[in-house]
Amino acid sequence: MQKTVLIVEDEFLIAMDLKLLLEQRGWCVLGPAATVGEALDLLSDELPAVAILDVTLRDGQVTLVAEALRAQNVPFVVASAYSNPELIGGEVLNGAPNVGKPTEERRLLKVLEQAIRSGP
Template sequence: MEKTVLIVEDEFMIAMSLETMFEDRGWRVTGLAPSVKDALRLLELERPAVALLDVNLGTEMVTPVAEALKSLGVPFALASAYDRPELFGGAILASVPNVGKPTNESHLFNVLEQLVRQT
């Protein structure tokens, strides 16, 4: 399976840094989405192997994206500074791995590669 990832992050510089990090490791980024609307539109175009989600996207929470990913069977991880993201984004985020924000690069890829292998 090709290693593809959807990045849902509203901070432009963080999203660009993540995109470069993924591409440097041989992953293909299916899209960068700064909002729920953009992420859902990208999911209509292509289903990634995995997704990386920021919990708080400015004025909205990522919850609808998490729900869409779950319904599509796409595993995802969070990149959040929240210790308990489910308190902000709902129960759907309760058992999702959180790589933290800022994240350690090797930890990020270990988590995502494990998610890809489980599918």
């Protein structure tokens, strides 16, 4: 069974790098979404197994996306240079694994697998 991941990232090159990396590893990628609105639209069509969230997007913080994922019991990880992303994106990000930015490939894949196993 192919695993599905939603990428929410507004920096085009980072988003494309993540998409390519994950597709090469057998993941089905939704997005990338560069805005909260785009991400919510994608979620209304299909629920991923897991999501990767940038904290600050073109149209604001990723908070509404994280809340929508939590409401649907979809785990997520944060890809942020912030050491405490919950201070920027809200308490809903508290406890979410942060794979950092830039993201190291092995760590990202490991954390995504762990998130799926552990759930939201």
